[in-house]
Amino acid sequence: MVPARGRWWIRAAFVVGVLLLIAQFAGAVPTVRAWADGHSWARDALQDAVYLLAAALVLARAVMVRQDRGAWLLMAAGLAFYAAGTVWWIAVVVKQDPIPYPSVSDLMWLAYYPFAYAAVVRLLRARRSRISLSSWLDGLIAAACAAAFASVVFLNGVTGDSIGSGMTMLVSAAYPVADIVLAGVLLGSWALSNWRLDRVWTLLLTGMGINTVANGIRMLETTSGVYIPGGWTDVLWSVALALIVAAAWQSPRPSPERRPARALVGMVLPAVMAYASMLLLLSESWRQHGLPLASSVLAATAITGAIIRMLVTVRVVENLADARRQARTDDLTGLPNRRRFLELLDRALPEHGAPVPTAVAIIDLDRFKDINDSFGHHLGDRLLQMVAARLAEAVGTDGILARLGGDEFGVIMHDADSARGQKIALGLLAALRRPFELDQIALHVDASIGVAVHPDHGTNHYVLLRQADSAMYLAKNDHRGVAVATGDAADVAGRQRLTTLEELRTGLDRRELTLHYQPQMHLGTGVVTGVEALVRWDHPRRGLIFPDVFLPLAEHAGLMGRLTLQVLDMALEQCRDWRADGLELVVAVNLSASNLQDATMPGHVADALARYDVPPAALHLEITEEILMRDAARATVVLAELRAMGVRLAVDDYGTGYSSLAYLHALPVDDLKLDRAFVTHCDTDPRSAAIVKSTVELAHNLGMRMIAEGVESEAALSRLREWDCDLVQGYHLSRPQPADRLATWLRERQPGPRDPRRTGDEVTVL
Template sequence: MVPARGRWWLRAAFGLGTVLLIIQSAAVFPAGRAWLEANLGFRTVVQDGIYLLAAGLVLARALLVRQDRGAWLLMAGGLAFYAAGTVYWVAVLAHISPTPYPSVSDFMWLAYYPFAYAAVLRLLRARESRIRLSSWLDGVIAAACAAAYASVVFLGGVTVDSFGSGLTMLVSIAYPMADIVLAGVLLGSWALSNWRLDRVWTLLLTGMGINTTANGLRMLQTTSGVYTPSGWVDVLWAVALALIAAAAWRCPGAGAQQRPARAMVGMLLPAVLAWASMLLLVSDSWRHRGLSVISGGLAATAITGAIVRMLLTVRTVEKLSDARRQARTDDLTGLPNRRRFLEILRRELPEGDGGAPMAVAIIDLDRFKEINDSFGHDLGDRLLQMVAARLTEAVGDDGELARLGGDEFGVIMRDADTAGAQKIALGLLTALRRPFDLDQIELHVDASIGVAVHPDHGADHSMLLRQAGNAMYAAKNDHRGVALATGEADDVAGRQRLTTLEELRVGLDRGELTLHYQPQMHLASGTVTGVEALVRWEHPRRGLVFPDVFLPLAEHAGLMGRLTLQVLDIALAQCRDWRAAGLHLVVAVNLSASNLQDTTLPGHVADALSRYDVPPAALHLEVTEEILMRDAARATAVLAELRAMGVRLAVDDYGTGYSSLAYLHALPVDDLKLDRAFVTHCDSDPRSAAIVKSTVELAHNLGMRMIAEGVESEAALDRLREWGCDLVQGYHLSRPQSADRFTAWLDERYPRRGAEAEIALH
């Protein structure tokens, strides 16, 4: 016995039990048996003491420890009957010849079994609040197999005639049947506990199992006429009682700290038990002696349970396989997902620099967020499905396509070197640029594709993907469509880009945006009538950051709407302050193409004008020709609503995009703003001069004003004045400046105008 920690009397009781067990064990040797036979009184004390001490220890545990109290009370009751039967046998029945059968001791010993069943099942219920079907089947298999073998031991060679009649027959049948059931309960309970082996459970099941084994040995020895009192069977009974008492006094928390058996144990043990049952049937057939009905039925039950368990396992494996597949498949498109993509890439990527070439491409749809926001997620999902189908067709059997998340796809291109990978990527881009028909809406989709080749751009999958991602961002920023990774510099740039994006998010929260203003001069009057607001970012560590660094990131990350509203607020607040100081200037603010897909924009503009008490005519909004590549109808509706409010509208960077006269005629705009590429050299380049002059005439013929940007010399200014250009801006007048510096600059060069002059200029 293992003495429990804590109470002194408990340690003393376990110590006494250990001594009694040693004495009982010594009786198996001739010298020890002779001494005990010479001292019958002492042998009686030893034998009775072991049974009574075990029952008392379990009862004390049940009374003093609350956890699992009901189970241990039941076990104490069973052991009490067992001890009482033994004491009565030793004290009374052992001295009667012939010994009465059945006797009071038999009924007390039999009373142990129902208490033992109930105790084991109560402990099982406490440990397993919910038992799975597979565990139930394991329990049936284990219980039936154990009971089948026990029945062979306890019922072997026994006939109905050997039991006698009446009460004698009932008691004689009850013993083996009780042990058969107990064997099934013990092994079945272990199976139902999911084959767990915590210390309490192990000690209890082992102790009760040894007790059942000892009963079987006693029956075999009695049948064979070789049973010897105080022999090994008695020692096994004593050991069984010791283990049960030790299980009761294990640490109360030990039973709760159960650890599941290893998966192999849970899989192998039911199979082993089923094979054992089959072996029982087959071996008996070889001996030409049929099993008893009970033994055969139990073995058949175990085998049937094993068959059902196997079918359940097959079904479970299929479910696990489906779950594994679903965990690696994108639900929307049916393509492999990021996890599966990485698994394939790791598996197929050559080790080191050897092996066939391989390339990876990252595909990101341009402006997909705007499509989702404009037309809804249902249409966006359908578009992704159509994109997936088109890319699958384009990739074919030469690569592996996956959806990595959102509007991002990945392609593994086998046997593709740099030239081959670029060719494949261009083919993918061409396929995507064909229009998609969705609910009578024809959408033109563009994409940015980054390509990285192994081993030139990375020796492992992580580096290769990072390089491909960086190349994709480079393609997006430069509007190249397809970009090839260039090496470590891309990796550094990628980290810098992500860092910048996160800092921009924080900067927007902290109000770190600021505006610089570049004057616009009215050529006919020579007066500065307005300014263009140009956004800058006052980074806390990097200083003034120019828009070409962060605007593409903001566009890609969906931050343009928020950024534009902040710029609008800053510009209108400054316009209000200038007007209060007598400077009635028009402020021009740039809108991105994505802003014009937001149907709530006119409401935000109206709210801002009202909040800062600025008249609509004092605000100019500039848009680029990029809107022609988007949903032109939606953009036109937004522009018309803004113009109806009294806000003037201009097409910025005219001449660098589609420059479609049809769209120009349809768009509700007031001004054309010619790109600096034509204006800068209009005084020296005849072709530039012709373009500028004709564009001025076009604007006037359409009822629009002409604004020339990029004026860098007096000669260019003179030519623009000569051709009738309305407004000009450029470095020749002034570089963009902060509001304070611009105000000082304006006061030095131009007199302040009144509201009447401002209105006349419009």
């Protein structure tokens, strides 16, 4: 907050304050002070106005601004007591003869200190909710050092003879003690604030510090008999008040932190204060009267705090070293992690060519996710530990093994060309293919390994790892186990694949997927009763990308679960909009293998149906036979829960997988969806016709509906109607279309108000 943006009277008060401060400076000039000595009322009025205005401005800030209100209310109360004491002194005390000591003004001046302490502590707590041990020690060192030096000033000359007895002794001792404590609180709070240098803290601590210094100067001047009313000491008090007011009215938004400077201050200042305290103690040996006992104790406290701080710093450095090691070590296997692997690889690669080649291998376990999903993450973690141990034994002294993340490992092989790198990789693969015994289960693990060699395939770790990664995917796709990088078009394809994968991750975050819908017609009535949701990727640069490009990447990268849930969400939202618009359509969505291994999938579906207020019967979920073969037992549990909700289930692409009748008998599915490879030529190819006709009969005998996809001609449609197929979809009916175009297409085929519901082969919609 800026005063100029406040109310007009706030701005006017600041202008008056500046004028009063200027007048205070002018009053300290000897010629002006001579005039003021003859007009003491003007000097007294000026002093009263400065103190009262400062208290009023801080109080106004506390009332008008909520942030840090408690702290500034405390500060306003302290300044109000200080101002009241000054006014009472000028108006009453100095006119008495003799001047009483202590007086009511002394009590009000002393009341300033506890409020000031509380205000500083309140601001500190607002800025630092948690304070580390190092910061506490810095605060102790700073507070003890400041109090030690302050005590030398304030306790100098304070003896039993000078302070009298009774109340006089108590008040006389209270002043130096209060200022000593305030000095310690100020410097200690700065240390506890992590040596923060924002404007509020800097102005406040500077103002209160100047006030404490002015008190010390006043005590020395009074002791020496050279104090002059209205002199420069009084100006220092006014400057201190101005800085406190300026701190109160600073914007609550913190200034940009200069971290390097603050870190330097945090390292240097505690050491400087400890040395200063040591010098203060050493000075006792050559001081004529010695140090006050309090000064010696405080200096010793600062030095003790510095010693403990040094020990803590040593411990912190050790912890940082441990943290650095841990940050470069994989927690599960104890192997170097990706960060450490890259550091070691950079160290292994010479800067200017390599007379001795260095090979890099990327190892990716095949179908590890299926093992994880089927047997649980606990067993999966144990398997990774056993894999790491076996790989480490197989690598031996030939290289350095690291876990790069998930089920991916990396190996650096010294003095290894392509042939030697491939030989070592084949040995690693042979070691992995021996069964692993876990909980009386023999698990067989396979892997794909890609090898790249420096400098043949790259001169830095970025290129080498990309080449090894491309070779690994080549080995995985060709089922060859081990592949060596070639640096040719395969690398270009690998880079394109990785780029597409990263763009797909971003596309999912930005919801770049879109759905096209292909109608499904009921053959018995000619009515379009539903649609299949087909996902497309609306790439910002490459345009519309079809699923065969990105779905395999998503499946391998573990993104299919997330992608399917996003598609389900969009399809149900569109279904709700259609139903609100009078189009009672059923929407079909394909499930992935990840969804059928996820026990929480039925809950996601139920939440989505409730969120969009779509009845379960309006959702059909399609699965492929290949998905069922991976883990039929777990898939059956998930499918049973979905079916119990009222969602219809269909086996998609039937006839292209294993087509086991045992699975059809056991699985809770409602529909068979025959693959287009049989449907498209059922009107011309006798074999296709026999398969389609027998599959329709099989579905009906099992109590299922038959859906034929890939209908591309009227002849094929007629044959399917002749065989009593239930539902059809294909280009002959309609290509997949965006939701808005499909709605238009459907309405154009709706019968008019006076037309019969169906005429001939006319297609209508419900």
